Amino acid sequence: MSTVIIQYNAGNIQSVLYALERLGVAALVTDDPIKIKTADRVIFPGVGEASTAMQYLKERQLDILIQNLKQPVLGICLGMQLMCTYSEENNTNCLGIFNEQVKQFRPENNSIKVPQMGWNTITHLQTPLFKGVEENSYAYFVHGYYASIGEHTIAQTNYILDYSSALHKDNFYGVQFHPEKSAKAGEQIIQNFLSI
């Protein structure tokens, strides 16, 4: 089975690659459309800013490519947010795979930090992506924007409010947290994605 990680101008690709290596999976990091199209699994990672990332994808027509993928695709963090319709981060129109808008955390007082950084629980777990992962497992998050809860929500987390920590539609999956940095639970989720 072949797994590719989409290469673009957003960080944390190396961490994803090493996480796959720890599971015994050799993945290819590439922006080659043919290699992405023909892979069995596609991982769309990302840490960064939405508008510059979308700009980069559009310039290389990777936006249309991702929208039309038929194999299981996993968006991570910014990758998941870019798979939504729109992000408040610099008013960015995104890929529109998940019917959700990405909004900024706006705490009512200064004691709540933004971005959320650290370990939080994931609940209401659905779909084979979370097979064998216990309710209230901890995952590692770093983000200042969130997707609301809606028809595609398959996991929830509470920070300031309840939001979607994972989304699913057809062959597309997205997780707001970093499974590659979420200890055992994260490894299980990556393993599950590879087994879907």
Place this chain on the structure above:
Amino acid sequence: MLTKRIIPCLDIKDGRTVKGINFEQIRDAGDPVELAALYAQQGADELVFLDITATVERRKTLSELVNKIAHKINIPFTVGGGIQTEEDVSILLQNGADKISVNSAAFKNPSIIQSFATNFGSQCVVLAIDAKCEEDGRWYVYLNGGRIKTDKLVEEWAKEAVDLGVGEILLTSMNHDGTKQGFALDITAKLSETLSVPIIASGGGGNAQHFYDVFAKGKADAALAASIFHYKEVSIPELKNYLYQQQIPVRL
């Protein structure tokens, strides 16, 4: 609920983990790769890896060691020591670091904070501040591993750095470091209450009660310690169980 983080720190010198008292009297504390893997397995929430000789001896951080550690652990980790340029950051991230920490170089040239935040994202830029409370009762920034005093107040520098784009602050109290008498609660709380980014408290953690205090009274988002973990004086599972019983949110 977002949990409070427990972060073991691996101070690295010549490829070994070391620990000093008040930044002096350095002694050996073991193989960093083995320690990192052990801590990750025991439930550490993150790791910090500081090449303590890097700034002083103008050495670059040991990227090979970073690479070895990155292959072993499944939790986030930060690397610091002598980072000055975008290339330094890029090499560390390529070798598997999740965040980098800057200290003296950022103080001398604050524009690097902005350039790192723009190019790699604020979430991966940690500002380390070595702070010392002087006789006038104020906290001052120290540079080069605590060797050089500046006239800058810690609160001022921290605020400037947040405005420039740092995503987290690692605050080490030189007065408390290595003493095992507890963290610097007042300055930690002051930064945490006035800044929008997480504060990692460092220096002085000697027992579980100290960690409770730094979360409950010091309002820290994370607490870092080295020797008590290296010398097995407090184990991470014991510490987390204690904090959990004291109603501090932790990942068990």
